[in-house]
Amino acid sequence: AQKVTQAQTEISVVEKEDVTLDCVYETRDTTYYLFWYKQPPSGELVFLIRRNSFDEQNEISGRYSWNFQKSTSSFNFTITASQVVDSAVYFCALTTRVDNQFYFGTGTSLTVIP
Amino acid sequence: SQTIHQWPATLVQPVGSPLSLECTVEGTSNPNLYWYRQAAGRGLQLLFYSVGIGQISSEVPQNLSASRPQDRQFILSSKKLLLSDSGFYLCAWSVLGTGGTGELFFGEGSRLTVL
Numbered sequence: 001a002q003k004v005t006q007a008q009t010e011i012s013v014v015e016k017e018d019v020t021l022d023c024v025y026e027t028r029d030t031t032y033y034l035f036w037y038k039q040p041p042s043g044e045l046v047f048l049i050r051r052n053s054f055d056e057q058n059e060i061s062g063r064y065s066w067n068f069q070k071s072t073s074s075f076n077f078t079i080t081a082s083q084v085v086d087s088a089v090y091f092c093a094l095t096t097r098v099d100n101q102f103y104f105g106t107g108t109s110l111t112v113i114p
Numbered sequence: 115s116q117t118i119h120q121w122p123a124t125l126v127q128p129v130g131s132p133l134s135l136e137c138t139v140e141g142t143s144n145p146n147l148y149w150y151r152q153a154a155g156r157g158l159q160l161l162f163y164s165v166g167i168g169q170i171s172s173e174v175p176q177n178l179s180a181s182r183p184q185d186r187q188f189i190l191s192s193k194k195l196l197l198s199d200s201g202f203y204l205c206a207w208s209v210l211g212t213g214g215t216g217e218l219f220f221g222e223g224s225r226l227t228v229l
Contacts, residue, residue, distance in 0.1 A: 050217045
């Protein structure tokens with residue numbers, strides 16, 4: 001069975017601080033896909049990134065970076081120099097080649113204090 | 115480009131009344147379609163998903179139902195709403211692409227309040 005765990009329920013940081021959101025996943029499938037989504041107060045979920053299980057290369061996009069480590073089954077998300085606009089709930093998700101379902105973590109609520 | 119539309123955006127309904135939320139996808143063919151519900155301050159709960167016309171999989175037994183009358187149309191319904199049906203409903207779609215499983219794209223959401 002697939003499972004995604006986001007142990008951090010709520011995080012508060014002061015603007016310009018760096019923050020890392022943790023995501024740990026479980027799956028027995030060898031081919032799987034990991035995602036991060038952002039849900040701002042407006043409610044719509046915004047896709048941020050997809051990572052395939054066969055590609056462990058980390059990725060950086062502006063102030064965002066993602067660290068994928070198969071050895072620890074983790075796909076962590078770091079925001080550098082956080083801004084108030086980063087305040088949102090962030091979800092990590094998993095799906096596999098043989099599954100039509102997406103498994104979401106419970107989300108981490110990030111508040112950036114000006 | 116692909117887009118997804120979901121309506122109505124906001125709905126206030128009395129207990130026992132019917133419900134119909136609609137979702138349409140444009141710019142793609144044969145998408146997988148999903149209905150999620152998010153209770154206040156909670157995570158995402160998968161309600162239904164569909165891999166084709168008339169093919170509906172239900173994840174949670176409840177008084178809700180879903181239908182897919184056309185390839186890019188997904189409808190969430192209820193004959194009699196319960197207070198516990200209040201929440202934020204999100205429609206989403208994905209397509210299995212050449213690079214592997216496609217990402218899930220979400221509609222704007224429908225906020226339902228049952229009084």
